[in-house]
Amino acid sequence: MDLNQLMDLPGALAAFTFTDKGDLTAHAAREGTEITPEVLDLLAHACVANIAIATMEARGWEALTGQKGFEPLQGFSMIGLEWSVVLAGRCGVVMKNRDVNYEDAFKAIGACSAAQHPQGAA
Amino acid sequence: MHIVKQLMAIPGVIAAGEFAYRGDRFSYEGALTPEFARMASILCRSNTVNVNMQSEIHDAYAENSGYKPAQGWIMRGAQISVCNIGNYFAFIENRPELLNDVMTIMRAKVGDVGDDLLVSLYARIGGDVKEALY
Numbered sequence: 425m426d427l428n429q430l431m432d433l434p435g436a437l438a439a440f441t442f443t444d445k446g447d448l449t450a451h452a453a454r455e456g457t458e459i460t461p462e463v464l465d466l467l468a469h470a471c472v473a474n475i476a477i478a479t480m481e482a483r484g485w486e487a488l489t490g491q492k493g494f495e496p497l498q499g500f501s502m503i504g505l506e507w508s509v510v511l512a513g514r515c516g517v518v519m520k521n522r523d524v525n526y527e528d529a530f531k532a533i534g535a536c537s538a539a540q541h542p543q544g545a546a
Numbered sequence: 547m548h549i550v551k552q553l554m555a556i557p558g559v560i561a562a563g564e565f566a567y568r569g570d571r572f573s574y575e576g577a578l579t580p581e582f583a584r585m586a587s588i589l590c591r592s593n594t595v596n597v598n599m600q601s602e603i604h605d606a607y608a609e610n611s612g613y614k615p616a617q618g619w620i621m622r623g624a625q626i627s628v629c630n631i632g633n634y635f636a637f638i639e640n641r642p643e644l645l646n647d648v649m650t651i652m653r654a655k656v657g658d659v660g661d662d663l664l665v666s667l668y669a670r671i672g673g674d675v676k677e678a679l680y
Contacts, residue, residue, distance in 0.1 A: 463608045470600045477596065478621045481589055489582050493625035493639075501620040502597050503631070505658065506612030512622075521617075521653075527645050530622050 426536070427452040430515070433532055435523025437507060440516050441540060442468035449514075459518060467518070471511040474500045499530050499537075513537025549655040550575055553636050556651075558644045560626065560637040565591050567633070576637070590628070590635040593619055615661045617653070620645070632656045 430439035431452050438459045440451040446469035453459045475497070482494035499512035503521070510517050510529040515536035519529060553562040554575045561576025565587035572587035594616075601616040618631035627645055629636045631652040638648055 458608065458611065460608070463604070463611065466604060466607050470604075474596070474600075474619075477593070481593075481621070482623055485585075485589070488585065491582075491626075494621075494623035496624055498622040498624060499620075500622065502600065502613075503617040503619060504601060504613035505615055505617060525646060526620060526649055527643065530645075 426539075430517045430532055430536060433517060433519060433529055434525060435507075435520035436517055437520060438464060438518040439536075440464045440468060441536070442471065442514050442516070444472065444514070446470075446472035464516075464518075467509060468516065470502070471500075471509065471516050474502065475511065475513075499533055501526065501529075514540050549634055549652070552651060552655065553648060556644070556647065558639040558641040559648065560639060561586070562634070562636040563587065564634050567591060567595075578637070586628075586635065586637070590630050591633075593621070594630060594633070615659055617659050620649070632659045 427439040427441070427450060430436060431454070436454065437457050438451060438453040441449045443449055448461060448465040448468050451461055451464050478500045479497050482497050486492055486494055499510060501508050501510045507518050507520050508524050510519060510526065510533050512530065512533045515533050517529060517533055550562045550564060553559050559576065561574055561578045561583070563572055563574025563583060563586070565572040572583060574583040578586060597616045597619045601614040604611065605614040621628040625640050627638050627640055629638060629648050629652060634652060634656055636648055636652065638644055
Protein backbone atom coordinates (compact mmCIF):
# COMPACT_ATOMS: atom_id res chain seq x y z
CA MET A 425 0.00 0.00 0.00
CA ASP A 426 1.54 3.27 -1.07
CA LEU A 427 0.35 6.86 -1.15
CA ASN A 428 -1.04 6.54 -4.66
CA GLN A 429 -3.29 3.71 -3.50
CA LEU A 430 -4.52 5.84 -0.61
CA MET A 431 -5.24 8.59 -3.12
CA ASP A 432 -7.51 6.13 -4.96
CA LEU A 433 -9.92 6.16 -2.02
CA PRO A 434 -13.09 8.09 -2.89
CA GLY A 435 -12.80 11.70 -1.81
CA ALA A 436 -9.09 11.52 -1.02
CA LEU A 437 -7.52 14.98 -1.09
CA ALA A 438 -4.08 14.13 0.25
CA ALA A 439 -2.14 11.20 1.66
CA PHE A 440 0.99 11.38 3.74
CA THR A 441 3.48 9.49 5.88
CA PHE A 442 5.43 10.76 8.83
CA THR A 443 8.05 9.86 11.39
CA ASP A 444 7.51 8.84 15.01
CA LYS A 445 7.98 12.51 15.88
CA GLY A 446 5.42 13.70 13.32
CA ASP A 447 7.77 15.05 10.68
CA LEU A 448 6.40 14.64 7.17
CA THR A 449 8.32 12.05 5.14
CA ALA A 450 6.23 11.75 1.97
CA HIS A 451 2.99 13.10 0.62
CA ALA A 452 0.66 13.23 -2.35
CA ALA A 453 -2.05 15.84 -2.88
CA ARG A 454 -4.92 16.12 -5.33
CA GLU A 455 -4.30 18.76 -7.95
CA GLY A 456 -6.20 21.95 -7.17
CA THR A 457 -6.31 21.48 -3.40
CA GLU A 458 -4.69 24.04 -1.15
CA ILE A 459 -3.14 21.40 1.08
CA THR A 460 0.55 22.20 1.24
CA PRO A 461 3.41 20.12 2.68
CA GLU A 462 3.57 22.60 5.58
CA VAL A 463 -0.07 21.99 6.40
CA LEU A 464 0.40 18.23 6.17
CA ASP A 465 3.43 18.45 8.45
CA LEU A 466 1.28 20.22 11.06
CA LEU A 467 -1.43 17.59 10.63
CA ALA A 468 1.16 14.83 10.98
CA HIS A 469 2.24 16.17 14.35
CA ALA A 470 -1.40 16.20 15.47
CA CYS A 471 -1.71 12.62 14.19
CA VAL A 472 1.19 11.41 16.34
CA ALA A 473 -0.24 13.19 19.37
CA ASN A 474 -3.72 11.77 18.83
CA ILE A 475 -2.51 8.22 18.32
CA ALA A 476 -0.53 8.46 21.56
CA ILE A 477 -3.50 9.88 23.46
CA ALA A 478 -5.95 7.35 22.01
CA THR A 479 -3.61 4.47 22.84
CA MET A 480 -3.32 5.75 26.40
CA GLU A 481 -7.10 6.00 26.65
CA ALA A 482 -7.65 2.54 25.18
CA ARG A 483 -5.16 0.99 27.54
CA GLY A 484 -6.52 2.88 30.52
CA TRP A 485 -10.13 2.07 29.64
CA GLU A 486 -9.39 -1.64 29.40
CA ALA A 487 -7.48 -1.62 32.69
CA LEU A 488 -10.09 0.39 34.59
CA THR A 489 -13.25 -1.21 33.26
CA GLY A 490 -12.13 -4.70 32.29
CA GLN A 491 -13.89 -4.14 28.97
CA LYS A 492 -11.69 -5.50 26.18
CA GLY A 493 -11.70 -4.75 22.47
CA PHE A 494 -9.92 -1.43 22.22
CA GLU A 495 -6.34 -2.61 21.96
CA PRO A 496 -4.43 -2.76 19.75
CA LEU A 497 -5.67 0.59 18.48
CA GLN A 498 -6.44 0.43 14.76
CA GLY A 499 -6.48 4.14 14.09
CA PHE A 500 -7.99 7.52 14.76
CA SER A 501 -9.90 10.09 12.72
CA MET A 502 -10.33 13.82 13.18
CA ILE A 503 -13.51 15.08 11.52
CA GLY A 504 -13.52 18.63 10.29
CA LEU A 505 -16.25 20.69 8.68
CA GLU A 506 -15.43 19.71 5.11
CA TRP A 507 -12.90 16.91 5.41
CA SER A 508 -11.67 14.20 7.72
CA VAL A 509 -8.21 12.88 8.43
CA VAL A 510 -8.01 9.10 8.87
CA LEU A 511 -4.76 7.86 10.35
CA ALA A 512 -2.99 4.83 11.70
CA GLY A 513 0.62 4.17 12.53
CA ARG A 514 2.63 6.61 10.45
CA CYS A 515 0.15 7.10 7.60
CA GLY A 516 -2.68 9.55 7.11
CA VAL A 517 -5.21 10.42 4.45
CA VAL A 518 -7.35 13.55 4.12
CA MET A 519 -10.79 12.84 2.66
CA LYS A 520 -13.83 14.92 1.74
CA ASN A 521 -16.63 14.29 4.21
CA ARG A 522 -19.26 13.93 1.54
CA ASP A 523 -17.39 11.04 -0.10
CA VAL A 524 -15.66 9.43 2.85
CA ASN A 525 -16.10 5.74 3.63
CA TYR A 526 -14.53 5.47 7.07
CA GLU A 527 -14.36 1.69 7.14
CA ASP A 528 -12.59 1.45 3.79
CA ALA A 529 -10.31 4.29 4.84
CA PHE A 530 -9.33 2.56 8.09
CA LYS A 531 -8.65 -0.68 6.18
CA ALA A 532 -6.48 1.09 3.63
CA ILE A 533 -4.64 3.17 6.17
CA GLY A 534 -4.05 0.06 8.28
CA ALA A 535 -2.47 -1.63 5.27
CA CYS A 536 -0.27 1.42 4.70
CA SER A 537 0.76 1.39 8.34
CA ALA A 538 1.52 -2.33 8.28
CA ALA A 539 3.66 -1.86 5.18
CA GLN A 540 5.65 0.82 6.94
CA HIS A 541 5.91 -0.93 10.30
CA PRO A 542 5.26 -4.66 9.79
CA GLN A 543 5.24 -5.34 13.54
CA GLY A 544 3.35 -2.25 14.58
CA ALA A 545 -0.15 -1.44 15.63
CA ALA A 546 -1.47 2.11 15.53
CA MET B 547 -36.60 10.20 17.43
CA HIS B 548 -33.84 11.38 19.75
CA ILE B 549 -30.39 10.65 18.39
CA VAL B 550 -29.36 8.42 21.29
CA LYS B 551 -32.47 6.28 20.97
CA GLN B 552 -32.00 6.11 17.21
CA LEU B 553 -28.40 4.97 17.62
CA MET B 554 -29.33 2.41 20.26
CA ALA B 555 -31.85 0.86 17.87
CA ILE B 556 -29.00 -0.20 15.57
CA PRO B 557 -27.61 -3.72 16.20
CA GLY B 558 -23.98 -3.47 17.24
CA VAL B 559 -24.25 -0.14 19.05
CA ILE B 560 -23.12 -0.88 22.61
CA ALA B 561 -23.92 2.46 24.20
CA ALA B 562 -24.62 6.04 23.19
CA GLY B 563 -24.90 9.27 25.09
CA GLU B 564 -24.52 13.00 25.39
CA PHE B 565 -22.04 14.91 27.53
CA ALA B 566 -21.66 18.48 28.72
CA TYR B 567 -18.52 20.46 28.06
CA ARG B 568 -17.38 20.46 31.67
CA GLY B 569 -17.97 16.73 31.88
CA ASP B 570 -20.06 16.91 35.01
CA ARG B 571 -23.34 16.21 33.25
CA PHE B 572 -24.11 13.37 30.93
CA SER B 573 -26.87 11.05 29.84
CA TYR B 574 -26.63 7.72 28.10
CA GLU B 575 -28.27 4.45 27.18
CA GLY B 576 -26.72 1.04 26.72
CA ALA B 577 -24.29 -1.39 28.27
CA LEU B 578 -22.27 0.93 30.50
CA THR B 579 -22.49 1.34 34.24
CA PRO B 580 -23.16 4.92 35.39
CA GLU B 581 -19.53 5.19 36.50
CA PHE B 582 -18.23 3.94 33.15
CA ALA B 583 -20.57 6.33 31.36
CA ARG B 584 -19.17 9.16 33.45
CA MET B 585 -15.65 8.13 32.49
CA ALA B 586 -16.67 7.81 28.84
CA SER B 587 -18.14 11.32 28.92
CA ILE B 588 -14.92 12.74 30.32
CA LEU B 589 -12.84 10.86 27.73
CA CYS B 590 -15.04 12.12 24.90
CA ARG B 591 -15.06 15.69 26.18
CA SER B 592 -11.28 15.62 26.50
CA ASN B 593 -10.78 14.36 22.94
CA THR B 594 -13.34 16.85 21.61
CA VAL B 595 -11.54 19.77 23.23
CA ASN B 596 -8.22 18.41 21.93
CA VAL B 597 -9.43 18.07 18.34
CA ASN B 598 -10.98 21.55 18.51
CA MET B 599 -7.71 22.99 19.74
CA GLN B 600 -5.92 21.32 16.83
CA SER B 601 -8.45 22.69 14.34
CA GLU B 602 -7.88 26.20 15.74
CA ILE B 603 -4.14 25.84 15.28
CA HIS B 604 -4.65 24.39 11.82
CA ASP B 605 -6.88 27.33 10.89
CA ALA B 606 -4.23 29.77 12.02
CA TYR B 607 -1.85 27.98 9.65
CA ALA B 608 -4.24 27.59 6.73
CA GLU B 609 -7.30 29.78 7.08
CA ASN B 610 -10.64 28.45 5.87
CA SER B 611 -9.07 25.18 4.87
CA GLY B 612 -12.12 23.14 5.80
CA TYR B 613 -11.04 21.70 9.15
CA LYS B 614 -12.46 24.30 11.56
CA PRO B 615 -14.80 24.00 13.30
CA ALA B 616 -14.03 20.41 14.19
CA GLN B 617 -17.09 18.17 14.04
CA GLY B 618 -15.85 15.14 15.95
CA TRP B 619 -13.51 12.19 15.94
CA ILE B 620 -13.35 8.40 15.78
CA MET B 621 -11.21 6.11 17.90
CA ARG B 622 -10.93 2.80 16.04
CA GLY B 623 -10.13 -0.07 18.40
CA ALA B 624 -9.53 -3.72 17.58
CA GLN B 625 -13.14 -4.80 18.12
CA ILE B 626 -14.80 -1.64 19.42
CA SER B 627 -14.84 1.94 18.12
CA VAL B 628 -15.81 5.17 19.83
CA CYS B 629 -17.54 7.71 17.59
CA ASN B 630 -18.07 11.33 18.55
CA ILE B 631 -19.91 14.16 16.80
CA GLY B 632 -20.45 17.40 18.70
CA ASN B 633 -21.31 16.37 22.24
CA TYR B 634 -22.76 12.98 21.32
CA PHE B 635 -20.85 9.72 21.53
CA ALA B 636 -21.38 6.08 20.65
CA PHE B 637 -19.51 2.92 21.52
CA ILE B 638 -19.97 0.46 18.66
CA GLU B 639 -18.81 -2.99 17.64
CA ASN B 640 -16.61 -3.18 14.55
CA ARG B 641 -19.27 -4.85 12.40
CA PRO B 642 -19.18 -4.38 8.63
CA GLU B 643 -20.75 -1.07 7.56
CA LEU B 644 -21.77 -0.17 11.11
CA LEU B 645 -19.21 2.61 11.46
CA ASN B 646 -20.35 4.28 8.24
CA ASP B 647 -24.02 3.96 9.22
CA VAL B 648 -23.46 5.38 12.69
CA MET B 649 -21.37 8.28 11.38
CA THR B 650 -23.96 9.09 8.71
CA ILE B 651 -26.73 9.17 11.31
CA MET B 652 -24.71 11.20 13.79
CA ARG B 653 -23.69 13.79 11.18
CA ALA B 654 -27.26 14.02 9.88
CA LYS B 655 -28.94 14.26 13.26
CA VAL B 656 -26.44 16.52 15.02
CA GLY B 657 -25.91 18.68 11.94
CA ASP B 658 -22.88 20.85 11.34
CA VAL B 659 -21.32 21.83 14.63
CA GLY B 660 -20.82 25.59 14.72
CA ASP B 661 -17.80 27.68 15.58
CA ASP B 662 -19.09 28.14 19.09
CA LEU B 663 -19.06 24.47 20.08
CA LEU B 664 -17.22 24.91 23.32
CA VAL B 665 -19.12 28.04 24.25
CA SER B 666 -22.49 26.46 23.58
CA LEU B 667 -21.62 23.28 25.40
CA TYR B 668 -20.48 25.24 28.40
CA ALA B 669 -23.47 27.56 28.26
CA ARG B 670 -25.88 24.67 28.67
CA ILE B 671 -24.87 24.21 32.26
CA GLY B 672 -24.75 27.90 33.10
CA GLY B 673 -22.01 30.25 34.16
CA ASP B 674 -20.28 33.19 32.55
CA VAL B 675 -19.42 31.61 29.24
CA LYS B 676 -16.91 34.09 27.88
CA GLU B 677 -15.11 34.65 31.12
CA ALA B 678 -14.89 30.97 31.91
CA LEU B 679 -13.48 29.99 28.54
CA TYR B 680 -11.30 32.89 27.58
